[in-house]
Amino acid sequence: MTSVLYDVPGPRARRRNVLFTIVFLVALAALVWWVLRSLADKNQLEWVKWEPFFTDGRSWTTYILPGLKNTIIAAALAMVIALPLGALFGIARLSDHGWVRGAAGTVVEFFRAIPVLILMLFANAAYSEFTDISPDNRPLYAVVTGLVLYNASVLAEVVRAGILSLPAGQTDAAKAVGMRKGQTMRYVLLPQSVTAMLPALVSQLVVIVKDTALGGALLGFSELLASVRPMSANYGANTIASFTVVAVIFVLLNFALTTFAGWLELRLRRGRKSTGAVVGAEAVADLATPGEHMTPPGPDQRKS
Amino acid sequence: MRETVFDFLEGYDLLGAFWVTVQLTLYSAVGSLIWGTLLAAMRASPVPLMRGFGAGYVNVVRNIPLTVIIVFTSLGLFQTLGVSLGADDFGTINFRLAVLGLIAYTSAFVCEALRSGINTVPVGQSEAARAIGLSFPQVLSLIVLPQAFRSVVGPLANVLIALTKNTTVAAAIGVAEAATLMREMIENEAQLILISALFAFGFICLTLPTGLFLGWVSKKVAVRR
Numbered sequence: 331m332t333s334v335l336y337d338v339p340g341p342r343a344r345r346r347n348v349l350f351t352i353v354f355l356v357a358l359a360a361l362v363w364w365v366l367r368s369l370a371d372k373n374q375l376e377w378v379k380w381e382p383f384f385t386d387g388r389s390w391t392t393y394i395l396p397g398l399k400n401t402i403i404a405a406a407l408a409m410v411i412a413l414p415l416g417a418l419f420g421i422a423r424l425s426d427h428g429w430v431r432g433a434a435g436t437v438v439e440f441f442r443a444i445p446v447l448i449l450m451l452f453a454n455a456a457y458s459e460f461t462d463i464s465p466d467n468r469p470l471y472a473v474v475t476g477l478v479l480y481n482a483s484v485l486a487e488v489v490r491a492g493i494l495s496l497p498a499g500q501t502d503a504a505k506a507v508g509m510r511k512g513q514t515m516r517y518v519l520l521p522q523s524v525t526a527m528l529p530a531l532v533s534q535l536v537v538i539v540k541d542t543a544l545g546g547a548l549l550g551f552s553e554l555l556a557s558v559r560p561m562s563a564n565y566g567a568n569t570i571a572s573f574t575v576v577a578v579i580f581v582l583l584n585f586a587l588t589t590f591a592g593w594l595e596l597r598l599r600r601g602r603k604s605t606g607a608v609v610g611a612e613a614v615a616d617l618a619t620p621g622e623h624m625t626p627p628g629p630d631q632r633k634s
Numbered sequence: 635m636r637e638t639v640f641d642f643l644e645g646y647d648l649l650g651a652f653w654v655t656v657q658l659t660l661y662s663a664v665g666s667l668i669w670g671t672l673l674a675a676m677r678a679s680p681v682p683l684m685r686g687f688g689a690g691y692v693n694v695v696r697n698i699p700l701t702v703i704i705v706f707t708s709l710g711l712f713q714t715l716g717v718s719l720g721a722d723d724f725g726t727i728n729f730r731l732a733v734l735g736l737i738a739y740t741s742a743f744v745c746e747a748l749r750s751g752i753n754t755v756p757v758g759q760s761e762a763a764r765a766i767g768l769s770f771p772q773v774l775s776l777i778v779l780p781q782a783f784r785s786v787v788g789p790l791a792n793v794l795i796a797l798t799k800n801t802t803v804a805a806a807i808g809v810a811e812a813a814t815l816m817r818e819m820i821e822n823e824a825q826l827i828l829i830s831a832l833f834a835f836g837f838i839c840l841t842l843p844t845g846l847f848l849g850w851v852s853k854k855v856a857v858r859r
């Protein structure tokens with residue numbers, strides 16, 4: 331394999347690589363052995379502590395699955411509410427009127443610059459002070475509100491990038507057949523940009539799923555992470571086992587989403603029926619950052 | 635009038651809390667830059683086992699919520715396994731555990747940023763360098779890394795700003811940083827809007843100038859292709 335860093339290995343390089351492999355393998359084995367020994371010292375490897383997750387269905391039906399359900403509900407609600415809001419602000423940032431652009435831009439920059447936890451804490455306190463939502467439902471409302479405020483501003487940038495990623499000829503053609511600004515947006519640009527930004531939307535969903543755990547740790551929202559404490563209290567202090575199960579579920583869920591986003595992106599880039607414009611999953615980190623966009627636009631992005 | 639509004643601020647160490655936030659950010663930034671660079675070196679190395687380990691680490695850690703990692707450092711590492719990182723009082727232990735968690739999480743993103751930076755250098759560059767007879771260290775230090783570093787400023791700045799915002803998660807294990815103080819103030823005072831505005835302003839002061847400045851730097855040093 332030729333990469334920009336290394337040439338195809340010759341006989342000497344191949345010998346050296348084998349040596350590196352052995353040294354690394356020994357170091358890795360030592361690390362694994364040390365971790366397992368420290369776990370065994372604190373009796374965390376006993377089968378009794380892991381058994382409930384394999385043999386006792388109640389550990390799943392009482393703790394894990396309800397937690398996972400709440401995680402997914404919060405993430406889905408946040409995405410569904412944030413998306414139209416984001417589209418609204420994204421389109422407003424492309425408006426021909428300076429004051430609309432300016433106002434939308436300020437809102438988007440403001441919410442992108444603030445940690446989502448600060449927004450959740452604010453929402454939680456605001457709901458308890460100004461509304462009569464029952465304390466049982468308040469964590470869910472607060473988590474979803476915090477996530478919506480933050481993610482709507484990120485999605486606004488995703489929508490904007492999606493519209494800007496379309497070839498200029500689309501707008502020109504719409505003008506040529508006599509469409510107004512609103513018609514161009516509704517019938518030509520927006521439908522195509524939705525396809526272009528699908529990968530970015532899916533990978534933003536990963537961020538949302540991960541951020542729901544904040545509600546579990548700090549707002550008393552009973553999602554997946556919050557199920558660790560009752561589980562370890564109930565199954566004889568099996569903290570390590572409970573954390574492992576929760577982490578594995580998060581990894582599987584998010585890995586599936588990430589893989590799906592990658593597959594979508596590949597499909598769109600290869601697609602012959604569309605314009606080939608796409609806002610990749612990689613672009614999301616950039617779009618989520620306050621301030622000017624840092625990576626210079628690629629060949630398929632028009633200058634804004 | 636203004637004084638009565640701001641009277642309640644005297645009982646709280648607002649600057650102190652944001653200073654802890656800055657400290658968390660700086661220590662974690664340095665740590666994750668080191669560990670992330672090592673991971674990136676592994677992922678780009680010609681040894682398959684190292685590549686596999688690097689890829690595995692990044693894919694697992696990126697997909698676990700930071701909150702899970704931070705809570706684990708306290709409940710799992712400290713309370714169950716007794717790892718205290720050489721500190722005695724709870725404040726210091728939690729601070730160090732939070733830094734450890736932030737480093738473990740952020741380095742996965744640093745690794746990906748560095749890797750994407752190396753990938754922007756076309757293979758032709760190093761092939762041309764080898765063709766004119768440069769040795770491997772020369773190819774690396776004169777051709778590849780200078781170009782890679784320039785394109786990596788933007789992605790690394792994104793990671794730094796995300797890290798600044800992520801330090802609030804340390805509130806989950808009681809580190810006395812900005813979000814912890816905000817919770818305390820909301821609990822004790824009846825000035826929700828004002829308190830929230832203050833903390834929002836504090837974070838805007840930390841993230842927005844960093845974003846604008848590093849965005850400007852990254853555009854200035856970017857290699858035009």
